Amino acid sequence: MAPKPPPLLAAKFPHRLHSLRTFINARVKWVPDPFLDDAVSKEKNLKQILSFKNQLVHSPSKSLPLSSLSLLKPHLDLPTTTALKFFQKYPSFFTLFQPCPSLPLHVKLTPQALTLHKEESAIHGLPAQRDDAVRRLAKLLMLTNAGKLPFYVINRFKFDLGLPYNYVTSLLADYPEYFQVCEVKDSVANKEVLALELVSWRKELAVSEMERRSCGGDLLNLKKGMCLRFSMNFPRGFDLEKRVMNWVEQWQDLPYISPYEDAFHFAPSGGLAEKWAVAMLHELLWLLVSKKTERDNLLCLGDYLGFGDRFKKALRHHPGIFYVSNKIRTQTVVLREAYRKDFLVERHPSMGMRHRYIHLMNKSNDRRKPVGVVAFGSQRKTKV
Numbered sequence: 001m002a003p004k005p006p007p008l009l010a011a012k013f014p015h016r017l018h019s020l021r022t023f024i025n026a027r028v029k030w031v032p033d034p035f036l037d038d039a040v041s042k043e044k045n046l047k048q049i050l051s052f053k054n055q056l057v058h059s060p061s062k063s064l065p066l067s068s069l070s071l072l073k074p075h076l077d078l079p080t081t082t083a084l085k086f087f088q089k090y091p092s093f094f095t096l097f098q099p100c101p102s103l104p105l106h107v108k109l110t111p112q113a114l115t116l117h118k119e120e121s122a123i124h125g126l127p128a129q130r131d132d133a134v135r136r137l138a139k140l141l142m143l144t145n146a147g148k149l150p151f152y153v154i155n156r157f158k159f160d161l162g163l164p165y166n167y168v169t170s171l172l173a174d175y176p177e178y179f180q181v182c183e184v185k186d187s188v189a190n191k192e193v194l195a196l197e198l199v200s201w202r203k204e205l206a207v208s209e210m211e212r213r214s215c216g217g218d219l220l221n222l223k224k225g226m227c228l229r230f231s232m233n234f235p236r237g238f239d240l241e242k243r244v245m246n247w248v249e250q251w252q253d254l255p256y257i258s259p260y261e262d263a264f265h266f267a268p269s270g271g272l273a274e275k276w277a278v279a280m281l282h283e284l285l286w287l288l289v290s291k292k293t294e295r296d297n298l299l300c301l302g303d304y305l306g307f308g309d310r311f312k313k314a315l316r317h318h319p320g321i322f323y324v325s326n327k328i329r330t331q332t333v334v335l336r337e338a339y340r341k342d343f344l345v346e347r348h349p350s351m352g353m354r355h356r357y358i359h360l361m362n363k364s365n366d367r368r369k370p371v372g373v374v375a376f377g378s379q380r381k382t383k384v
Contacts, residue, residue: 001147001198004262028244028316033235033323038342040292040325040332042358047159048076048086049093049361054165056109057117063108066096077329092364112360120353124164129349134175136161136287139205141198143259143280144305148197150184153304156297162289162350172196188303206260208279209286228256230282231337232320248318251275259283268310277310278318282335285322289348291338295324295331 055072056064070083078086084105087094093113097106109117123129140157141147151168164170172179177199184195207219210228215221229252234240240248251271257263259280266273281298285291295315302311315322315333323334338345 001201004142004145004147004260006262006265028240028319029238030319030324031235031238033325035235035341036323036334036336036339037325037327039334039339039344040327042342043290043354044328045086045090046354046358046361048078049090050159050357051076052087052094052107053109053113053117056107057114058165062114063097063099063106065103066105066107069107090361090364092360116353116356116360119356120350121164123349123353124170130171130174133161133163133167133171134178135205137163137196138178138198138202139287140284141196142202142206143284145262145264146197147201148182148184148195149301149304150186150193150195152193153301154196156300157288157293160288160290160293160297162348206258208258208260208283210256210279210282211258224258225255227253229253230278230318230321232318233336234320238319248320264306268308274310274314274317277307277314278321280307281311281314281322281333285333285335286338289350290354291344292332292334295333298333 051072052069055069056062066084066087073083087096087107093110095108095110097108099106140154140161141149158167180197180199182195182197183192186193207222210230211222214226214228251274254272254275257272257276257279259276263273263276266276284298284301285293298311302308315324321336323336325332325334344351
């Protein structure tokens with residue numbers, strides 16, 4: 001695939017670009033946002049539950065021994081001491097049973113959870129949803145210089161992109177005009193790894209959400225190099241120093257560089273390079289169905305793309321654009337403008353399904369009592 005095009009700004013504003021100031025030496029304090037913290041906290045354990053759910057529904061018997069599921073615990077950041085306690089915490093989602101006296105304890109989905117999974121699978125199978133997932137994934141690849149990413153990086157965003165569990169076989173195989181599998185040299189592991197590559201550059205997709213808004217959706221009116229300003233809002237009690245606010249106002253008036261252009265030739269400590277880094281983060285978060293992701297996912301992508309610590313600085317310098325929540329045992333970056341209080345402004349169908357899963361999870365919390373384990377020929381009680 002051809003590399004990303006360079007921006008036209010260097011030719012249009014040669015003197016202005018060299019005179020930009022770097023971020024001033026000031027401390028930007030972190031202030032909690034209770035609404036966005038709630039938006040993150042609502043999904044506590046959701047990703048882990050859906051990971052277990054996918055393991056169960058893709059097994060031949062739709063059930064698995066508890067011991068085999070316990071092996072996944074280190075990879076899912078489970079907070080409880082054992083996988084058994086985790087399953088017991090959600091009796092509306094999981095059923096523990098013993099197929100026969102000679103077999104160990106097994107886990108399967110409840111009928112309610114299985115019904116939701118079938119509805120989710122039907123949504124993933126809709127042509128419009130499949131095309132939407134392909135566009136999101138293609139745009140993610142177009143944010144890179146080479147139009148390719150290792151699968152281990154893509155898989156970090158699989159949940160947030162709303163991709164189906166087995167997206168490689170169920171989705172990518174049907175779009176050979178978009179994607180092909182290749183190998184790339186991974187500098188961290190110092191070895192060849194499998195990657196996904198965009199077959200060809202798609203000009204119709206190389207338009208960021210910021211640019212789409214600026215032209216009212218009519219791409220014929222799109223002008224490059226405009227001074228687009230990012231939406232900013234702060235929680236109650238947040239107050240930027242006057243000199244910091246002055247810098248941000250000047251920075252907002254800088255020309256906007258599309259994340260689908262290559263601007264690595266600008267001085268990395270300059271204001272324009274920082275606006276490009278913010279544009280990259282803004283567009284990436286906008287591609288995600290929940291408009292949020294773990295901070296480590298963004299930093300992993302930034303390291304792979306060669307941004308160094310620029311993503312870290314952008315998140316620290318612009319709390320009015322990005323909010324970093326410390327809830328649910330990790331740090332989550334939220335795109336502020338995508339939320340009104342703790343609700344998404346535009347809700348993707350995948351998010352609608354996740355809210356139904358969360359509702360089922362909460363039913364478990366409403367009836368916390370000793371969970372029955374169905375044994376062969378009898379029923380015994382296991383205390384939580």
